[in-house]
Amino acid sequence: MLNALEVITTVLVGLMVGVELSVAFVMNPILNALPDDSTQLGNAHGGRMLGALMPIWYIGSLALVTTWAITARHHEGTGLVITAGALLLLSVIMSVLLLVPINNRNKTWTPDNRPADWKQQLNRWNRYHYVRVAVIITAFTLLVTALA
Incomplete structure (x- = not known):
């Protein structure tokens, strides 16, 4: 059962990294x-x-990593899984505090109602997104290492 959880979690986090x-x-x-x-x-x-x-993907990945860490708490590599979970939590916090507010504005804009600084706001979103991508790549790498 633990092996299936480890593989499913790693694959889902890896797919999330790929999308991002x-x-x-x-x-x-x-x-x-x-x-x-x-x-x-x-x-x-x-x-x-x-x-x-x-x-859903971010929270689901975090829940799976948390389940993995709890289930495998006495196994080798659990520290890597816990660290990956902390990084995924950081990515969720970053998303909520930095990226979602910009996205919530952006998704309502049209060419007729967009603000004058819309490009600057999207550039800011992109900069935050690059950092978030680095965070989730690191989390994924830790999960793969724990799995190996």
């Missing part, structure tokens, strides 16, 4: 290369789509 890497290094450069109206509309749509999915 794709947002940072594939989707955002594509959207930013479009004309301003299309860039803004694409970001707003992405904010609505991923804004609905990612909280």
